[in-house]
Amino acid sequence: MEILMIEDNESVSEMMQMFFLNEGWQATFKYDGKEGLDTFLKDPQKYDLITLDLNLPGMDGMLVAKEIRKISSVPIIMLTARDSESDQVIGLEIGADDYVTKPFSPLTLIARIKALHRRSELAEKQVHVNADNTAEFDVETTHFKMNIKTREAYLNNRLIEGLTPKEFDLLYTMAKKPRQVFTREQLLELVWDYQYFGDERTVDAHIKKLRQKIEKVGPQVIQTVWGVGYKFDDSGMDE
Incomplete structure (x- = not known):
């Protein structure tokens, strides 16, 4: 795996370099936001994953993520301060796939990287599998359909625009099992591929943004089941 780590704390980068090497991964380290973005833009296909600090010289991490998302769906893990809940939510909303709070355990970051990379590879394989499938849509109900x-x-034949990779995966996970209630813990494991570590806001932030995009084309099909979690249900549109 080839990783681009954009992190202004050199001691953090040096520490993670040892862990990356232990996993057999290659890594490029940049300590400035603008420099990190330029490095990525020179060869967007080179990197399998990006870890991105929010507080960077040269260019803020949020802006770096926005620019990357204009051209690439490469997995991004944001590194945020423990007390910056708003930054975590905003980071997820603009397209980050996951976040890890500082100070963090290197083993925790390694585990998140492995999980995110594994999900990315599975998604790619699924695309290839469906390329040979004659079915036009992988999920289809009276009002809703998805093509992997x-x-x-689409909702009522109107395209739900601007879905990030994680938003699409989240919607697909729920839509292929209509009316089944998923807890946040289950969604973390199914969509992000890691066990529950108390990061419910990861799911909530993605659900919030997903709902906003769905509501632009039709009625809300992502329902909250209070005290439990979320479900996909478009049956109410028949009434």
Whole structure:
């Protein structure tokens, strides 16, 4: 795996370099936001994953993530201060796939990287599998349909625009089992591929943004089941 780590704390980078090498991964380290972005833009296909600090010289991490998301769906893990809940939510909303709070355990970051990379590889394989499938849509109900190959979702034949990779995966996970209630812990494991560590806000932030995009084209199909979690249900649109 090839990782781009954009982190202004050199001691953190040096520490993570040892862990990356132990995993057999290659890593490029940049200590400035603008420099990190330029490095990525020179060869967007080179990197399998990016870890991105929010507080960077040269260019803020939020802006770096926005620019990357204009051209790439490469997995991004944001590194945020423990007390910056708003930054975590905003980071997820602009397209980060996950976040890890500082100070963090190197083993925790390694585990998150492995989980995110594994999910990314599985998604790619699924696209190839469906390329040979004659079915136009992988999920289809009276009002809703999704195509994994094109990564498109429609409600009442209107395209739900601007879905990030994680938003699409979250919607697909729930939509392929309509009316089944998923807890936040289950969604973390199914969509992010790691066990519950208390990061419920990861799911909530993605649900919030996903709902906003769905509401632009039709009625809300992501329902909250209070005290439990969330479910996909478009049956109410028949009434």
